Structure formats: C-alpha cells, structure tokens
Amino acid sequence: MLFLLILNIVLALVVGFDKTVVKSLFIHANKNIMQMIKYIRIPKIIMICITGAGLSASGCVLQTVLNNPLAEPFTLGISGGAACGVIISLLFNLSSRVGFLTVPFCAFIGAIISMLIVSILSSRKTFNHHTMILSGMIVSYMFTSITLLAFVLSPMDTLYMTFNWLMGSFSIFDERLIIIASAIVLSGIILLILSSNVLNAIYLGTDKSKTFGINIERNVKFLFFVTSLITATVVSISGIIGFVGLIVPNICKSIFGDNHSIIIPMSAYSGAMFLLACDTISTMIFSPIILPIGIITNILGGIFFLFLLIQKKT
Amino acid sequence: MIQVQNVYAKYINNTNILKNCSFTINNKDFVGIIGKNGAGKSTLLKVLCRILKPYLGNICIEYQDIQNLHIKDLARKIAFLPQYVNTNLSFSVFDFILLGRYPYMNTLKWPSQNDYNIVNQIIDLLHLYKLTNKQINQLSYGETQKVLIGQVIAQQTDIIIFDEPTAHLDIGSQNKILKCIKQLNEKYNKTIILTLHDLNIASEFCNKLILLNNGMICKQGTPLEIFQCGIIEKIYNIQFVIGTNPISNKPYLVPIN
Numbered sequence: 001m002l003f004l005l006i007l008n009i010v011l012a013l014v015v016g017f018d019k020t021v022v023k024s025l026f027i028h029a030n031k032n033i034m035q036m037i038k039y040i041r042i043p044k045i046i047m048i049c050i051t052g053a054g055l056s057a058s059g060c061v062l063q064t065v066l067n068n069p070l071a072e073p074f075t076l077g078i079s080g081g082a083a084c085g086v087i088i089s090l091l092f093n094l095s096s097r098v099g100f101l102t103v104p105f106c107a108f109i110g111a112i113i114s115m116l117i118v119s120i121l122s123s124r125k126t127f128n129h130h131t132m133i134l135s136g137m138i139v140s141y142m143f144t145s146i147t148l149l150a151f152v153l154s155p156m157d158t159l160y161m162t163f164n165w166l167m168g169s170f171s172i173f174d175e176r177l178i179i180i181a182s183a184i185v186l187s188g189i190i191l192l193i194l195s196s197n198v199l200n201a202i203y204l205g206t207d208k209s210k211t212f213g214i215n216i217e218r219n220v221k222f223l224f225f226v227t228s229l230i231t232a233t234v235v236s237i238s239g240i241i242g243f244v245g246l247i248v249p250n251i252c253k254s255i256f257g258d259n260h261s262i263i264i265p266m267s268a269y270s271g272a273m274f275l276l277a278c279d280t281i282s283t284m285i286f287s288p289i290i291l292p293i294g295i296i297t298n299i300l301g302g303i304f305f306l307f308l309l310i311q312k313k314t
Numbered sequence: 315m316i317q318v319q320n321v322y323a324k325y326i327n328n329t330n331i332l333k334n335c336s337f338t339i340n341n342k343d344f345v346g347i348i349g350k351n352g353a354g355k356s357t358l359l360k361v362l363c364r365i366l367k368p369y370l371g372n373i374c375i376e377y378q379d380i381q382n383l384h385i386k387d388l389a390r391k392i393a394f395l396p397q398y399v400n401t402n403l404s405f406s407v408f409d410f411i412l413l414g415r416y417p418y419m420n421t422l423k424w425p426s427q428n429d430y431n432i433v434n435q436i437i438d439l440l441h442l443y444k445l446t447n448k449q450i451n452q453l454s455y456g457e458t459q460k461v462l463i464g465q466v467i468a469q470q471t472d473i474i475i476f477d478e479p480t481a482h483l484d485i486g487s488q489n490k491i492l493k494c495i496k497q498l499n500e501k502y503n504k505t506i507i508l509t510l511h512d513l514n515i516a517s518e519f520c521n522k523l524i525l526l527n528n529g530m531i532c533k534q535g536t537p538l539e540i541f542q543c544g545i546i547e548k549i550y551n552i553q554f555v556i557g558t559n560p561i562s563n564k565p566y567l568v569p570i571n
Contacts, residue, residue, distance in 0.1 A: 197424065201416050203403060207396040210365050212416040212469075213389030257404035257449070261424075 004273055009045060043178050044170050047237055048279050048293075049272035050178075051170075052244055054185040054234040056271025057264050058227035059245025060252070061192050064199050064260070065223050066129045072245035073231035076136035076224075077114045079242075080143030082235040085110025086165055087150040090158045103165070104177060104236035111232030114139045119224065123217075132224075168241035168294030170279070181233050188230040189268050195223060196260035203258060241275070241294045243301025248274050315340055316362070316473065316505070321371035323361050331357040332368070333529045339507065339522070341472070344499045346520035347509045348540075350549060354529040355509040356397065359477050362507065363394040375473070389417035393469035397477045401458050407445045410461055411436055414468025436464045440494065456487035463494060474498065476508040480515070488512075492519050514566045517541070518559070525549070538565045 059072040066075070073079070088094075089106035121135035147166075154162060198219050201209040210216060231245075248271045252263050275293070278300065282291040316339040323332040331354045339345050347355045360366040362373060364380050373380050375391055383391070393414070403410075415429040437446055440460055445453065450461060459479065466474055479495065480488040496519055498504040510516040516523055517537035524534045527549050533540055540546065541556050546567070553570040 197416060197419055200405075200413055203400060204413065205396070205398055205400045207360070207365050207394070208399045210385075211363050211389060211392070211394040211396075212413070213384075213386035214416070215385055253404070257406075259405060259409055 009276070043175065044279075045276065046178055046182065047170050048275050050182050050185045051234045051238045051241065052248075052271035052273070052275030053189060053268035054230040054271075055241065055245040056248040056252075056267040056274075057189045057192050058230045059271075060249035060260075060264055060267040061195075061199060061223055061227055062245075063249055064203055065220055066133055068129065068133065069250060070246065071133065072243075073227060073234075074140070074240070074242060074245070075133060076118050076228065076231075077139030077143060078111045078228055078231045079235055079240045080140040080147070081110040081112070081114025082107040082232065083110070083147045083166055083240060084143040084150070085113075086239075087147045087154065087162055090162050091150050091154045093158075101177060107236035107239075108232050110143070111228070111235055114143055115225075115228040115232065119221070123221070164292055165239040166294075167292030168239040168297070169292050170238055177237060181237050184233045185230050188226050188233075189264070191226050192223070193261065193264050195219070196264060199223075199260040199264075200258075203260075239292075239294065241297055243297045243304075244271055244275055247301050247304050315376060316507075317374045317377075318362070319371050319373075321361060321368045321373065323357060323366055323368040325357075325366070331529050332361065335371070335529075335531050337524055337531060337534055339505060341505055342499065342503050343522055344496070344506045344520050345508070345522045345524060346516040347507065347524045347526060348511075348513060348516055349526035353526040355526055356477050357529075358526065359394065359396075359475050359507070359509060362475060363392055364388055365394075386417050389469065389471075391471055392473045392475060393466040393471040394475045395462055395466050395477065395479060397481065399462055401453075401462070402451050403449075405450045406447050407442060407450060407453070407461050407464075408433060408437070408447065410450045411464045411468050414465035417469060432468060432470070433464075436467050439467070440464050456483055456490070459483065459487070459491055460494065463491065467498065471504075473505045473507070476506070478509050478511065480510065480512070488515065495519070513541075513546070517564050517566055518562060541565050541567060 055073055062071045062073060062075065063069050065071075068075075085106035085108070086103055088110075089102050094102045094106065117139050118132065118135045121138070122132040151159075151162065198214055201212045201214055202216070202219070203209075206216060249263065249267045252267045252270055256262050256266050275297070278296040279293050282293050282296045285291060285296075318335055318337050318339075321332055321335045322330060324330045335358065347358060349355050357366065361368050364373075364385075367381070375383075380388055380392075401410075405413075411433045412425055412429060415425060415432065418429065419425065437443060440463065442460065442464060445457060445461070450458065453461065463476075463479070466476075474495075476495065479491055483491065492515065495506055495508070499506045508520075510520075520537065522534065523537055523540045525532045525540055525545060527545075532545050532549065533543050535543075541554070547553060554567040555570060557566050557568060558564070559566055
C-alpha cells in the first residue's frame with residue numbers, strides 16, 4: 001500500500017516532463033523545475049488527495065445512512081448547488097471584481113444552500129431514506145436547470161472555463177485555500193471514523209439500531225451535515241468529479257468487509273490514490289492537453305458498472 | 315417489573331393498532347404474546363421498546379416511565395430482537411456480537427477489553443466457537459438466529475424481547491433456539507417476552523401468555539387458562555381438543571377437522 005502511494009505520488013510529480021528533465025531531477029535539479037514542483041505539483045497532489053479521500057469517505061458513509069449502495073455525495077444535490085454557485089459567479093464576472101477565490105467561495109455557498117434545502121425537505125416528517133434521496137434529486141434537477149440557463153446566457157469567453165470546472169478541474173488553487181480545505185476535509189473524515197460504531201449499528205436496520213440506544217435522526221443529521229460539508233469543500237476546489245464517491249467505497253467494501261472502522265479510512269486512502277492515478281492519466285493521455293479529471297473518472301466509473309452488470313448476469 | 319397501563323398506539327396515518335392494552339410482567343417471567351396475523355403483536359413489542367411511542371397510556375419499568383429514560387439507559391434495560399435485522403453483511407460473527415455492546419460505548423469510547431471478554435463468554439455460552447471468524451452473511455438461517463441472540467445477550471439487559479424468534483425454522487432448530495432462550499430465563503434470571511405463532515410451543519416454554527386480537531388484549535394468564543377460556547376457538551375460527559403433555563405436564567392443542 002505504501003509502495004502504491006509512493007509510486008502514485010512520484011508519477012504525479014514527474015508526469016508531463018521531458019525525459020531529460022526527469023533525469024536531471026535526480027542528478028542536478030533545475031531551479032525552475034524544482035520551484036514548479038514545489039509550488040504547483042505538490043499543492044495539486046495535496047488537493048487531489050484531499051478531494052479523493054473526502055469524496056470516497058463521504059460516499060461510504062452516505063451509502064450506509066441512505067441504505068443504498070448507489071448513493072454518493074452528489075446524490076444529495078450538493079454538486080448541483082455548487083455548479084449553480086460557480087456559473088453565477090462566472091456569469092456576473094465576480095472573480096475579477098471581488099478576487100479569484102470568489103469561484104470556490106460561490107461553489108461552497110451553492111453547495112451549502114442545496115444541503116440546507118435537502119435537510120429542510122427531508123426533516124419535515126420522521127426520517128426516511130427515500131425522502132432524503134428524493135429531496136436530493138429534486139434539488140439537483142432544479143439547480144442543474146438554473147445552471148444550464150446561466151450557461152446559455154453566459155458570454156463565450158467564460159464558456160470554456162465554466163465547462164472545464166463542471167467536468168472537474170484542479171486549475172484554481174491557492175495556498176490558503178488548500179490549508180482551509182485540508183483542515184475541513186481531514187476533520188470531517190476523522191469525525192466520520194469516530195462515528196464508525198453508530199454506522200455499524202445503523203447497518204442492522206432502523207428498529208434494531210434504535211434499541212441499541214442510538215438516536216437515529218440526530219445521528220443521521222450529523223453525518224449528513226459532515227458529509228455535505230466535506231463535499232461542499234471538495235466541490236468548491238475541484239469542481240464536479242463524479243463516480244469517485246461511488247466506485248471506491250463499493251470496491252473497498254468488497255475487499256475489506258463492512259466494518260466502518262476499517263472501510264472509512266480505507267475508502268479515504270483508496271479514493272486519494274484512485275483520483276491521483278486518474279489525474280496522472282488525464283495529464284498523460286493527450287499530452288500536452290490536460291483533460292478534465294471528471295472525464296477519466298466517469299469513463300472508469302462506466303466501465304466499472306458495465307463490469308458489475310456483466311458479472312451479475314453471468 | 316414491567317407495567318403497561320391503558321396503552322393506545324398507531325403508526326403515522328394509520329388507524330389504531332393497539333387499543334387500551336394493560337398488563338403487568340414480573341421479573342423473571344417468560345411471557346408469550348400470541349394472536350392472529352395483524353393482531354398487533356409486533357406493534358406491542360415496538361411500544362415496549364420505545365421504537366413506537368404510544369399516544370395514550372404509559373409503560374413503566376421498575377416504576378419508571380420509559381419515555382423519561384435516556385435512550386442509552388433504556389438500551390441497558392431492554393434488548394430487542396426484531397423480525398428483520400440486516401445480516402447480509404461482511405462482519406465476522408465476533409464483530410457482529412460485539413455490536414450488541416453499543417449501549418456501553420460512545421463516539422470516543424470504543425470496545426474495551428471487558429467488551430471483548432463478554433463477547434467471548436457469549437460465544438462459549440452459545441457454543442459458537444466454530445463460527446467465530448465466519449462472516450455473518452455465510453451462515454445458515456438457524457446459525458444466524460443464534461448469533462442474533464448472542465448479540466442481544468451482549469447488551470446485558472434484564473429484559474429481552476424477541477419478535478418471532480423461531481419464524482422460518484425447522485422443528486429441531488426451533489427447539490434449540492427456544493431452549494437457549496429458556497436457559498437465559500432460568501439460569502440468568504432474564505425476563506423474556508416473545509411473540510409466537512405456534513400455540514403448543516408457547517404453552518411448552520412460557521409461564522404466562524397474552525392473547526391479542528384486533529389490537530386488544532382478550533385474555534392473559536397461564537397457558538391452561540388461555541386454552542380453556544374458549545376465546546382461542548373464536549379468534550382462530552377452529553375447534554381444538556386440549557391434551558396434556560405427559561412429560562412436561564403442559565397443555566397442548568390438537569385441532570379437529
């Protein structure tokens with residue numbers, strides 16, 4: 001596992017460089033290249049790892065809480081809200097007026113608004129998995145429609161940037177943003193790991209977990225809040241990267257079992273590794289063009305589900 | 315002691331399921347709740363465990379209203395095995411039983427050595443040694459039921475409630491499970507409340523029966539009192555002959571065609 005981590009990081013550091021540049025890194029490092037690695041590649045690797053870990057850990061928890069193996073952070077409409085926030089900030093050109101952190105900030109606000117709407121809609125009566133998923137889908141469709149409307153109305157020059165962001169991109173980053181996002185996501189993952197016992201009990205069914213002395217509604221709200229916060233943070237720095245929160249936890253469960261004290265950390269680790277590998281592929285495949293990472297995760301996700309479908313039929 | 319006083323309960327947007335139910339269960343009792351499908355047996359158990367809140371009446375354990383108890387304190391007094399528990403999970407039998415220790419844990423308090431020791435004792439008690447490292451989703455129905463009983467024992471409560479613990483089991487497995495529950499009652503002084511469909515098995519194992527019909531308690535008493543009162547014939551719409559088991563001296567029913 002450590003080998004995989006090292007290999008992944010080394011590949012992510014050197015991918016796209018010329019062979020002579022890679023050789024020189026180990027013999028006599030060029031100052032410019034070292035600065036590029038220090039100020040661009042390493043922060044990008046940190047962001048990718050944080051994003052992958054956050055999305056996978058959240059997906060793992062949501063699949064249990066919503067009792068649905070197809071649930072992922074974006075099921076609850078958070079990405080729709082974030083995308084809406086971004087497109088509005090780009091449409092009104094807020095980044096040039098307020099500052100370049102405006103885009104992630106607007107994405108965060110959008111995600112939080114959608115999270116609040118889903119919370120209010122699903123907590124009107126007693127908690128129900130289906131109500132929550134349905135509320136998430138409604139919110140997602142509403143925000144996607146607003147996003148598409150804004151997309152149609154937006155000027156041509158912002159279209160490429162918006163499209164790139166919608167497909168998942170790590171092009172906007174800032175040291176302060178990385179520190180804040182890392183702090184939120186890592187604290188969130190720790191809180192999720194600490195909730196492993198509750199999640200294991202929730203797995204047994206609502207009636208059974210209630211008799212263990214678990215306040216289901218309070219715990220579900222708490223877990224929903226933490227996963228939403230992680231997703232909102234991650235989406236605001238990386239854009240919409242689908243499938244990571246869906247595939248990685250499912251693979252981890254099939255390998256490591258269902259005990260959350262094991263699968264949450266393993267999902268976080270594997271999610272980070274998976275996304276890092278996807279980024280390396282997206283950089284290499286049409287070099288020097290860097291593909292939006294979401295394209296790679298979506299293709300791999302599609303292949304994964306096709307494989308599952310074929311395997312089930314056989 | 316459990317005191318149920320004039321309890322009325324219903325599900326959201328539903329008609330009354332339980333109507334004016336009152337009874338008392340003493341410590342160390344082995345109580346069977348019997349009745350037709352849809353009589354309200356499972357609902358009564360859910361009300362006793364506070365999964366469903368009655369809209370009228372109250373339930374007291376040792377003169378304390380369960381609605382006033384903290385949810386974790388209640389989980390240390392009553393353990394419940396519902397009809398449906400998700401066992402399609404990749405948990406080892408040991409870890410699965412350990413989940414029953416949840417009422418003694420919290421976010422920052424994970425399983426202690428004491429919890430592990432308790433689980434090992436339960437594995438000894440139920441003779442589950444061979445299954446300890448097996449995954450719960452690989453067990454037979456009877457084995458799974460035994461592990462689920464292990465999980466409720468792990469809660470270390472004085473009252474244990476089972477909702478049809480012998481459903482879908484063959485007669486041999488039914489006997490094994492009920493003997494195991496009887497052992498909890500006799501050897502470990504647990505108060506047992508369970509729902510059963512088989513009246514003869516209920517008579518054989520329970521010292522008190524509560525007969526439910528349309529959400530109301532029709533009769534409560536010893537199996538013989540219940541069988542002789544004549545209500546069973548009306549509820550089940552079938553004629554019976556009452557006999558006595560020559561070994562256990564417990565009454566049994568034989569339907570007449």
